Amino acid sequence: MAVLDQNMTAQLQQLLGNLREPVELRASLDDSDKSKQTEELLKEIEALHDLVSYSRTDENERRPSFEIARRDTDVGVHFAGLPLGHEFTSLVLALLQVGGHPVKISDEQAQQIRDIEGEFRFETYMSLSCQNCPDVVQALNAMSVINPNIHHIAIEGGAFQHEIEERDIKAVPTVYLNGDVFGQGRMTIEDFISKLDTGADAKAAEKLSAKDAFDVLVVGGGPAGVAASVYTARKGISTGLVADRIGGQVLDTMAIENFISMPYTEGPKLAAALDQHLHEYEIDVMKGQSVASIEDDGDLKKVTTETGATLRAKQLILATGARWRRMNVPGEEEYRNKGVTFCPHCDGPLFKGKKVAVIGGGNSGVEAAIDLAGVVGHVTVLEFLDTMRADEVLQRKLKSLPNVDIVMSAATTEVLGDGKAVTGLEYTDRESGETKKLDVEGVFVQIGLLPNTEFLDGVVELNERKEIVVDARGGTSDPAIFAAGDATTEPYKQIVVAEGSGATAALGAFDASIRV
Incomplete structure (x- = not known):
């Protein structure tokens, strides 16, 4: 069965007309269904343009993964997993940029990237439902095309859950540089240049001031x-x-x-x-x-x-x-991106099958709970007031879900953890004054x-x-x-x-x- 639908295929074929250099797709695969899908995707892309070729090399330990490489050069980017969903655009841009289509940044920025000295190996953990991840993936891919000393692999967390657990990743995108955490959340090319080129901020400030x-x-x-x-x-x-x-x-x-x-x-x-x-x-x-x-x-x-x-x-x-408004309770800042998060779409897949809490019963909180219920094991919605503030249509949908509980008049007082990740939270029942504990691994804050x-x-x-x-x-x-x-x-x-x-x-x- 085709991985790309008819519309995606037509769109990609048209865009591949911008290729200027031969592109090689080099795959590392095993016998899994994900690998079979990856190989099918790469063969479908190969069939769309004469400048694209596919081969199986099995050079990368992560499987399925593949490199998009410019033939006879060091220019290339890597993906581990299937870059579909929000990352399909990242895949398309990588094909075009490795194939010689210009990266759409200023000449000044491109020169700054070329001038960055050293060897940089970036790994970005992302999820296919994360709307923040493509910016990070595309920025690092573009930088690796411009400067071959910058290497990047985008890793789909759902396909490599064992790495997510081993590295205790609780939020995406999470970026590693040479094995150490470099940053989390949305980052742009400007952000990466600023961090890698220590004089970038001063140069930019001087230019703006003039x-x-x-x-x-x-x-x-x-x-x-x-x-x-x-x-x-x-x-x-x-x-x-x-x-x-x-x-x-x-x-x-x-x-x-x-x-x-x-x-x-x-x-x-x-x-x-x-x-x-x-x-x-x-x-x-x-x-x-x-x-x-x-x-x-x-x-x-x-x-x-x-x-x-x-x-x-x-x-x-x-x-x-x-x-986003924060709860301002003990443990919230300590466990931010370690279980405390503000983006259910981005980080929800990291809590697959687990228990989570959503703080807030307004439209944002209820929409978050509805989305999460399809991914996680169980959702508990905590609402401070004694009535829900969300639209009635959303409330009806939420209450119809079998793996959702709603707790009213609940004032969250503390996020609990083991030093590494969230293990639960405490809240006060505002009617009885009783302090209660909820065992969860994720806390999604949606309070305005x-x-x-x-x-x-x-x-x-x-x-x-x-x-x-x-x-x-x-x-x-x-x-x-x-x-x-x-x-x-x-x-x-x-x-x-x-x-x-x-x-x-x-x-x-x-x-x-x-x-x-």
């Missing part, structure tokens, strides 16, 4: 920030956008079914579309930068990043977004968001929740600063609302500028 002042500088790269940037650029004024990443919380969202005009999409796809839209206009996009402070500089606003860069603008639009506004104290007015107070035009207490999205007092934290508020703030800023 830029002329913008008419409008947008802080934040989520839906609100992108919408604001597009709207200001369309007005013909100089626009800059500074952000850690493009997409913001959207990147951590799996299924999106309420984005009007688009019945279904996924966070990473929407984030990629946002990034593409940015580049349709003359917007100076500065990624991999987090803002540390804002202050007045004469008639301008001076924005300083955590790397020490300084940017100036006549007006600012703050779209700093939000992050906190605005990213710590650096804005004294800059603009914040409410008691530390949200930026905005008016109907996105204006703040400072006439030169506007704001939009989840970081503001806008009550509805939705993607479509964030985009609308970004447009509103941009139009408000433009209107204010022409009335000066």
Whole structure:
């Protein structure tokens, strides 16, 4: 039976037309069903283009695994397991890039990667349902194509469960460098360059600081920030956008079914579309930068990043977004990524057949519990209040599942562990006052968001929740600063609302500028 469906086959065949160099697929296999599927996949790819050839070498101890290699060179990337699901794009990009299709990064970044000295052997553990993993896999694959001294293998955790257990991996993506843990969670090429090239941050800061002042500088790269940037650029004024990443919380969202005009999409796809839209206009996009402070500089606003860069603008639009709220109980931080996690889609497969808890009975918590119930052994949902806050349709689905328990009026007080991983949690029954213990190996925290506004104290007015107070035009207490999205007092934290508020703030800023 074919591994690729008709649509995937047609799409891949068209993309392989971009190959410039011969590509060899070298497999290491055994007699398992996974190996048979892998071989079938590689043969299907071989049949799609004359520049692709397949052979079985059995050189790698991990089986099934395969190398995509540029013939007669040291250029190549490795996959262990079947890179389908979210990783199919990683497979396609690896084929193209090893085959000579240019990596889509700046010439400056490519040169920085070439100049990195030393031998680096990266291993990335990922799951096929993880929306954060492809960014890491694709970044390291691209770097290994540009610099042959950088080696990378992407390992599908479900196919190599024994390694997940031996290395006690509780979150993906987890990246090892030369046998030691290098990092966890989403990382970009900018992040890897910064860590491997110790002078990269200083060089980037110097380059950013030399830029002329913008008419409008947008802080934040989520839906609100992108919408604001597009709207200001369309007005013909100089626009800059500074952000850690493009997409913001959207990147951590799996299924999106309420984005009007688009019945279904996924966070990473929407984030990629946002990034593409940015580049349709003359917007100076500065990624991999987090803002540390804002202050007045004469008639301008001076924005300083955590790397020490300084940017100036006549007006600012703050779209700093939000992050997952934490429980702030003993053990939570100690066991983060050791059983405590915030991403059920990413890390759920690591807890296959095990008992887990979901903290929070709102839409996010109930959706997480429903997804996890199909993977793990048992789910216990702990809700602080005495009533569920999730939509009724979600509650009905949750209550229909046989391996789910719901505990109401439960205040989580501590995450328990053995020093290496989570073993359980304690909670207080708020009605009886009794302390109870729950034996679980995973704790998925889904209790809402906190605005990213710590650096804005004294800059603009914040409410008691530390949200930026905005008016109907996105204006703040400072006439030169506007704001939009989840970081503001806008009550509805939705993607479509964030985009609308970004447009509103941009139009408000433009209107204010022409009335000066």
